[in-house]
Amino acid sequence: MTTDDFENPDSSPVPHYERGWRHPAEFADAERSRHLGTAPPLGRRLTALAVIASVLTSVVVLTVAIPKGIEEYAQFEADSAITTTTIVRVKGSVQSSLAVLRGPHGTTSALSLGNNQWLVASESVAVKKSSALTNQNYTVVRTNSALGLAVIAVKNGTELPAVDTSHMMSALNSHELPKYQIMDAFRSHEVAPEPSISLQQATNAHPVNMASPIKGLAAVMNREGHLVGVLVRREHAEWALTRQAFLSIATP
Numbered sequence: 001m002t003t004d005d006f007e008n009p010d011s012s013p014v015p016h017y018e019r020g021w022r023h024p025a026e027f028a029d030a031e032r033s034r035h036l037g038t039a040p041p042l043g044r045r046l047t048a049l050a051v052i053a054s055v056l057t058s059v060v061v062l063t064v065a066i067p068k069g070i071e072e073y074a075q076f077e078a079d080s081a082i083t084t085t086t087i088v089r090v091k092g093s094v095q096s097s098l099a100v101l102r103g104p105h106g107t108t109s110a111l112s113l114g115n116n117q118w119l120v121a122s123e124s125v126a127v128k129k130s131s132a133l134t135n136q137n138y139t140v141v142r143t144n145s146a147l148g149l150a151v152i153a154v155k156n157g158t159e160l161p162a163v164d165t166s167h168m169m170s171a172l173n174s175h176e177l178p179k180y181q182i183m184d185a186f187r188s189h190e191v192a193p194e195p196s197i198s199l200q201q202a203t204n205a206h207p208v209n210m211a212s213p214i215k216g217l218a219a220v221m222n223r224e225g226h227l228v229g230v231l232v233r234r235e236h237a238e239w240a241l242t243r244q245a246f247l248s249i250a251t252p
Contacts, residue, residue: 094219094227097163100185108216109185114162121216144249148234167226168243184218204245
């Protein structure tokens with residue numbers, strides 16, 4: 001000890017960083033703190049067991065989590081599409097006569113008229129010349145520019161039964177449409193909540209406000225799946241056809 005330690009007027013202990021000496025107990029405390037703060041070394045066997053346990057846990061978690069995520073994604077896709085589980089295919093149902101056709105302007109909806117003839121929206125096909133349609137050639141049989149419809153004949157195409165028109169209503173007004181199911185070859189549609197404009201002088205068709213645009217044309221079905229009306233998209237709008245107008249283009 002130095003003379004300064006005895007001449008310190010303060011009676012409290014002098015901190016270790018101000019002293020030139022150390023008590024043995026201080027060395028023991030420092031060594032104990034260093035020992036407790038250092039993790040003991042793991043043996044090779046214990047390390048290997050920890051790695052194996054971690055890998056097995058990861059495999060179990062992935063096995064349980066990944067199939068569940070795929071199932072939820074597949075269920076979402078199935079719910080957002082029109083499948084055989086959402087609309088039952090029965091004899092005479094209009095769905096059995098709906099098909100997706102690929103033309104010069106992409107895919108579109110088509111109604112089978114039998115004998116490989118299809119009713120499509122005029123805007124969906126190039127009616128002035130023949131073109132490739134699902135890798136097959138087609139020819140335009142007849143068109144009606146006022147209705148925006150065309151009848152095409154597909155060569156060597158898959159033939160579906162002709163649509164049944166015996167249940168069609170003479171005309172569908174905008175107030176009756178929400179009671180029925182409106183479906184094109186891709187999905188079902190709903191009438192927009194805004195009121196549709198119905199023109200009294202329109203004898204062939206009247207405009208309908210839809211919540212989503214239809215692709216080409218759409219069938220209006222009752223609960224039994226029978227065709228009661230037809231909608232066609234032309235000039236960026238949907239139009240509900242009368243039975244007489246539909247038959248004028250659908251029948252020769």
